[in-house]
Amino acid sequence: MKRFLVVGFFYATVLLGCKNNAVVDTFKPIANQEWRYIDTVSVDVPVEDTSRFYNVYLNVRHTGAYAYRNLYVRLHLYSPTGETGTQTVSFNLADPAGKWLGKGLGDLHESKILWREAAKFTSVGKYRVVIEQFMREDPLPGISDVGLLVEYAEAIE
Numbered sequence: 001m002k003r004f005l006v007v008g009f010f011y012a013t014v015l016l017g018c019k020n021n022a023v024v025d026t027f028k029p030i031a032n033q034e035w036r037y038i039d040t041v042s043v044d045v046p047v048e049d050t051s052r053f054y055n056v057y058l059n060v061r062h063t064g065a066y067a068y069r070n071l072y073v074r075l076h077l078y079s080p081t082g083e084t085g086t087q088t089v090s091f092n093l094a095d096p097a098g099k100w101l102g103k104g105l106g107d108l109h110e111s112k113i114l115w116r117e118a119a120k121f122t123s124v125g126k127y128r129v130v131i132e133q134f135m136r137e138d139p140l141p142g143i144s145d146v147g148l149l150v151e152y153a154e155a156i157e
Contacts, residue, residue: 057114
C-alpha cells in the first residue's frame with residue numbers, strides 16, 4: 001500500500017507540474033525491459049498548424065540495470081506526403097561520473113531528452129516517428145519504456 005501511495009504521488013506531481021502544450025506525450029512499454037533491435041517503437045504525431053515551431057524529445061524510462069551512460073537510437077520520420085528521413089543519435093542518460101540524468105524514483109529513472117528544438121513540420125497531417133535501439137547489445141537490458149514528447153515551442157526571432 002505504501003509503494004502504491006508513493007508511486008501515485010510521483011505521477012500526480014509529474015502531471016500537475018507539466019505544461020499543457022504537448023501535442024503528443026507518450027511512453028510505450030518494452031517487453032521484459034529488454035529492447036530488441038526488431039522491437040521498434042512507433043509514435044504518430046498529428047500536425048494541424050505548420051506555422052508553429054515544435055520541440056521534440058525522446059522519452060526514456062530505464063532501470064538501474066541499464067549498463068551504459070548513453071543510448072544510441074535510430075529515428076525514422078515519415079511525413080504525410082511520403083517524405084522520409086533517418087537520423088542516428090546518441091542521447092546521454094548519465095553524466096560523466098555515472099549519475100543518472102532526469103528524474104528517478106527508486107530503481108526507475110525517466111528522461112526527456114531534446115532531439116529537435118524549434119522544428120517546423122512542413123505539411124498538415126499525421127507524421128510517424130519510428131524509434132529503434134541502435135546499441136551494440138541485443139537485447140538491450142534495463143530499458144523499460146520509450147516514447148516521444150512533441151510540444152509547441154516559442155517562435156524563433
